[in-house]
Amino acid sequence: MKSRIAGSRVTAVAVQLLLIVLLFAVWELLARNRLIDTFYYGQPTQIASYFAKHINDGSLLRATWVTLFETLAGFVLGMTMGVAGGLGLWWSRTVAAILEPFLVALQAVPKIIFAPIIILLIGFGIEFKVAVSFAGVVIIALLSTYAGTKETDPDLIDLLRSIGASRWQVFTSVVVPTTLPWIVVASEINIGFALVGAVVAEFIASNEGLGYLAMYGARTFDMSLVLVPVLTLVVLAAVMYGAVKFIEKLLPKNLQASAANWGA
Numbered sequence: 001m002k003s004r005i006a007g008s009r010v011t012a013v014a015v016q017l018l019l020i021v022l023l024f025a026v027w028e029l030l031a032r033n034r035l036i037d038t039f040y041y042g043q044p045t046q047i048a049s050y051f052a053k054h055i056n057d058g059s060l061l062r063a064t065w066v067t068l069f070e071t072l073a074g075f076v077l078g079m080t081m082g083v084a085g086g087l088g089l090w091w092s093r094t095v096a097a098i099l100e101p102f103l104v105a106l107q108a109v110p111k112i113i114f115a116p117i118i119i120l121l122i123g124f125g126i127e128f129k130v131a132v133s134f135a136g137v138v139i140i141a142l143l144s145t146y147a148g149t150k151e152t153d154p155d156l157i158d159l160l161r162s163i164g165a166s167r168w169q170v171f172t173s174v175v176v177p178t179t180l181p182w183i184v185v186a187s188e189i190n191i192g193f194a195l196v197g198a199v200v201a202e203f204i205a206s207n208e209g210l211g212y213l214a215m216y217g218a219r220t221f222d223m224s225l226v227l228v229p230v231l232t233l234v235v236l237a238a239v240m241y242g243a244v245k246f247i248e249k250l251l252p253k254n255l256q257a258s259a260a261n262w263g264a
Contacts, residue, residue, distance in 0.1 A: 024044045027041075027043075027044050028043065028044045028045060031043040031044070038223070038224070039221070039223065040223060041223060042223040042224035042226070042227045043224055046224040047224045047227050047228060047231070049224075050224055050225050050228045051228055054213075054228060059213070060213070060228065060229075060232065062208065063208060063209050063210045063212065063213045063229065063232075064210060064232055064236065066126070066208050066209040066210075067195075067198055067199065067202065067209045067210040067211065067233075067236070068236060068240075069126075070126060070129040070130050070133055070198035070201070070202075070209065071133055071191075071194045071195045071197075071198045071240070072194075072240075073130045073133070073134075074129075074130045074131070074132070074133020074134040074135075074136070074137060074194045074197055074198060075133065075137055075190060075191055075194035077130070077134050077137075077138075078133070078134045078135075078136070078137025078138040078141055078190060078194065079137060079138075079141045079183075079186070079187055079190060081134075081138050081141075081142075082137065082138040082139065082140065082141025082142040082144075082145060082186070083141055083142075083145045083183055083186075085138075085141075085142040085145070085146075086141065086142045086143065086144065086145025086146040086147075086148070086149065086179075087145055087146075087149065087171075087175070087176070087179065089142075089146045089149070090146070090149040090152075090171070090175055091167075091171075096146065100143075100146070103139060103142060103143055104143065106139055107139040107140065107143060111132065111135040111136045111197065112132065112197075112200055112204075114132075114135060115128075115132060115201070115204055118131045118132065118135075119205065124205040124206075128201055128205065129197075129198050129201040129202060129206065129209070130198075131201075132197040132198065132200065132201035133193075133194045133195075133197035133198040133201065134194075134197070135197065136190075136193040136194060136196060136197035137190040137193055137194050137197070140186055140189060140190055140193065141183070141186045141187075141190060144182045144183065144185060144186035144189075145179055145182060145183055145186065147182055148178060148179030148180070148181065148182030148183065149175055149178070149179050151178055151179075151182075152174055152175050152178045152179075153174070153178070156174055157170055157174060160173070160174065184248045187244055187248065188241070188244060188245070188248075191237075191240050191241055191244050192237060192241070195233070195236070195237055195240065198211070199211040199214075199233065202215075203215055210229035210232055210233055210236075211229070213225075213228065213229040214226050214229040214230060217229070
């Protein structure tokens with residue numbers, strides 16, 4: 001069974017790579033025969049040339065590192081504070097009932113609207129990009145975590161309390177493990193939002209990063225140059241998502257083990 005699943009995955013990856021190669025081959029063919037305007041659509045060979053140039057001079061690696069740092073900093077800070085806040089709301093249903101409507105309303109507001117306020121408070125530096133990335137993550141993490149706490153089995157909580165478990169023991173052995181799947185989903189969503197926040201902030205005010213490189217290409221009316229950071233962002237997003245999925249596979253075992261140890 002496992003070998004069959006592994007074989008299916010290899011086949012899927014092979015087909016995906018083949019589709020990508022075919023896409024670029026057709027794209028290049030259309031560009032060379034002037035069936036599409038390279039001014040608007042770029043050209044794969046020109047994109048490859050720009051990739052080689054910016055890798056050799058180190059500018060692409062530097063831009064990628066800057067955007068990656070901003071994204072991960074915003075993601076980690078947003079998830080940490082959001083999860084802590086969501087779990088904290090479990091301790092007081094009254095506070096949660098008061099704050100929840102405001103949090104839902106805040107989540108509906110595009111976070112980039114706060115950019116002028118953030119600029120006034122902390123300036124245009126890398127802190128600004130991290131703050132915008134953080135803003136796109138924290139409320140989703142908080143609301144998702146709090147929604148997970150509400151799924152805790154009340155009968156199980158009553159059972160633990162009946163045998164003398166403290167509120168903290170109930171929290172660590174039941175609430176946290178129950179909430180974990182919601183945290184996992186939030187992290188899968190938020191890694192993308194963190195990247196979007198960092199890149200959009202680079203569009204607004206930056207002199208480095210993949211967003212800045214894309215804007216530079218747009219200002220010089222060079223679509224092939226614009227597509228260099230765009231394709232880099234696609235790869236970066238896929239790698240970060242894969243890393244999040246890998247880390248998530250490790251978390252349930254650890255939490256379940258701690259809960260089992262307490263129960264024993």
